[in-house]
Amino acid sequence: xENVEQHPSTLSVQEGDSAVIKCTYSDSASNxxxxxKQELGKGPQLIIDIRSNVGEKKDQRIAVTLNKxxxxxxxxxxxxxxxxxxxxxxAAGPSYNTDKLIFGTGTRLQVFP
Amino acid sequence: xxxxxxxxxxxxxxxxxxxILRCVPISNHLYFYWYRQILGQKVEFLVSFYNNEIxxxxxxxxxQFSVERPDGSNFTLKIRSTKLEDSAMYFCAxxxxxxxxxxxxxxxxxxxxxx
Numbered sequence: 373x374e375n376v377e378q379h380p381s382t383l384s385v386q387e388g389d390s391a392v393i394k395c396t397y398s399d400s401a402s403n404x405x406x407x408x409k410q411e412l413g414k415g416p417q418l419i420i421d422i423r424s425n426v427g428e429k430k431d432q433r434i435a436v437t438l439n440k441x442x443x444x445x446x447x448x449x450x451x452x453x454x455x456x457x458x459x460x461x462x463a464a465g466p467s468y469n470t471d472k473l474i475f476g477t478g479t480r481l482q483v484f485p
Numbered sequence: 486x487x488x489x490x491x492x493x494x495x496x497x498x499x500x501x502x503x504x505i506l507r508c509v510p511i512s513n514h515l516y517f518y519w520y521r522q523i524l525g526q527k528v529e530f531l532v533s534f535y536n537n538e539i540x541x542x543x544x545x546x547x548x549q550f551s552v553e554r555p556d557g558s559n560f561t562l563k564i565r566s567t568k569l570e571d572s573a574m575y576f577c578a579x580x581x582x583x584x585x586x587x588x589x590x591x592x593x594x595x596x597x598x599x600x
Contacts, residue, residue: 376527404587406588406589408591413593414593414594415489415491415576415578415591415592415593415594416528416576416591417591418588418589418590421588461527461528463528470541471516471518471530471533471540471541471583472518472530472533472541473530473589474530475527475528475529476527477526477527478527
């Protein structure tokens with residue numbers, strides 16, 4: 373079945389450093405790749421997404437890259453701040469005939485001041 | 486900013502009891518979903534709902550589960566006879582359009598504990 377692998381499971385960085393989280397997916401038909409941030413006690417919040425016709429997308433300090441050939445995509449956070457500390461999930465959306473997102477296992481990011 | 490709201494935030498129940506988890510999706514959204522997250526594990530799809538019927542469900546969503554949109558605003562998940570393994574955080578989500586290419590907006594979740 374479809375699967376999304378996510379690494380690392382935990383990531384600690386110093387404030388101001390960059391953080392990179394990587395995901396690979398199994399279903400070659402996947403064409404939508406969102407990233408969610410989950411803070412303690414809250415639901416996942418969409419922070420950025422990318423579609424398969426684009427290789428890179430940037431929104432201020434956050435960027436996502438997609439390599440469809442290799443079936444992997446990455447989240448890059450630059451100039452990290454303590455408020456970036458959270459659990460980050462990647463996800464992959466299969467073909468248009470299915471509704472579900474397949475989520476990765478999550479990365480707990482801790483940014484130390 | 487519009488948001489998905491869920492009640493209650495926490496629910497404790499005895500094994501075998503029925504529970505109903507409630508959600509109010511974003512008002513102009515047409516597609517509704519339930520996902521769940523067992524502690525320390527990934528978020529898993531349960532069911533999607535559109536036009537007053539289930540459009541897709543996972544293997545987890547067996548006969549003990551049902552969903553309903555009883556009025557124009559609420560969307561509920563019922564578990565008829567809860568099991569210990571149903572303990573999880575349940576997230577409601579909604580989207581404007583259908584399919585894996587639409588932005589999903591999640592609620593804050595209901596933490597269900599089955600004792």
